[in-house]
Amino acid sequence: MISLNSKQYGRAEEILQQTPINTLFAKAVLRGQVPGEVFADDADEPRAVYIVHPYGMSLLAGESGRQDFAEELTDYISNRRGVRTKTEWLQVYPHSWCALLGNEIVKENGKVTEYARINFGFDQERHQLKASGMTDSKPEIVQTAPELFAKLEGVAPKHFWRSAEQFKASGIGFTVVDGGEAASTAFAAFIEDGQLEIGIESMEGHRGKGYAYHASAALIEYCLEHGLEPVWACRKGNEGSYNLAQKLGFVPTLDLPYYRLDV
Structure with missing residues (x-):
């Protein structure tokens, strides 16, 4: 997971424009309303992004094809290395990302609970x-x-x-x-x-x-x-x-x- 700086946020926003769910909290981070964290699979040509709002909301969006990014996400989501310091509420799009949330490493860790969110x-x-x-x-x-x-x-x-x-x-x-x-x-x-x-x-x-x-x-x-x-x-x-x-x-x-x- 590569941490993006504010000058690189434009490419992350391009991914949000193709995400047909409510992403206003993620846009608020990218546009500087609040400070947040933005990660991507590639700094120059990102195809997937992970955006964290300081209130604890997060969004995973974009293509799910890169295996190295998926492995790093698995570590982050399961928190088996203790990287996350607070609870997050994660939305994902498209649904292909849901397989990552249900894999064996995440299940064994027991840190993830699935709910539903209504737009x-x-x-x-x-x-x-x-x-x-x-x-x-x-x-x-x-x-x-x-x-x-x-x-x-x-x-x-x-x-x-x-x-x-x-x-x-x-x-x-x-x-x-x-x-x-x-x-x-x-x-x-x-x-x-x-x-x-x-x-x-x-x-x-x-x-x-x-x-x-x-x-x-x-x-x-x-x-x-x-x-x-x-x-x-x-x-x-x-x-x-x-x-x-x-x-x-x-x-x-x-x-x-x-x-x-x-x-």
Whole structure:
């Protein structure tokens, strides 16, 4: 696995352009929104790349033909040499890579667990129909202030942007306020190529009140007003996120293998 520097990222991005799944987190690394790691099978003419986002998401994409690269990936994924220091959530494309995740060395190591990840498509008509059926009064909603950047926990902007200043300049979020507290925040995890991927977190003590819907709906309205396509993806077993997505007008489009790589 050859580590690429930022000047070599353009070739890695060419591979992403041929990868028909949600790759916004990988693009955010390649375009400098956050620091990350980028590996390839060849520095000059890469045909396969492995991109790691600092929040723990990773992507393996491209051709799977080079045996030396596959062997190095096996060591990395199984972590039998102790190279990885934290858990990763890995997506792969195309499916030919799945054989590598299921080989005997990886199985014997026991560090890999397979899940599924859902990519959604946004249906604006469906969203507007769902929104028209919401009869509950709206809670107080404000644009997410920079001073909340460091305070918000869980799935929060600080894991996806370098600083509060960067988030203020290039990101966006909306927060439901309850009793003077930030109850639920929906924010742009990534904005790339006319798409905005939504991150959402409700604080403990404020869950189950419908706040996540209202915060997300406010962000979707921002997308529609600014010509951005809202994007949603989640682990298949995350029933809360899966159901919320459909309540907001998203429709499941792809069911993909998704791997937890433990250390």
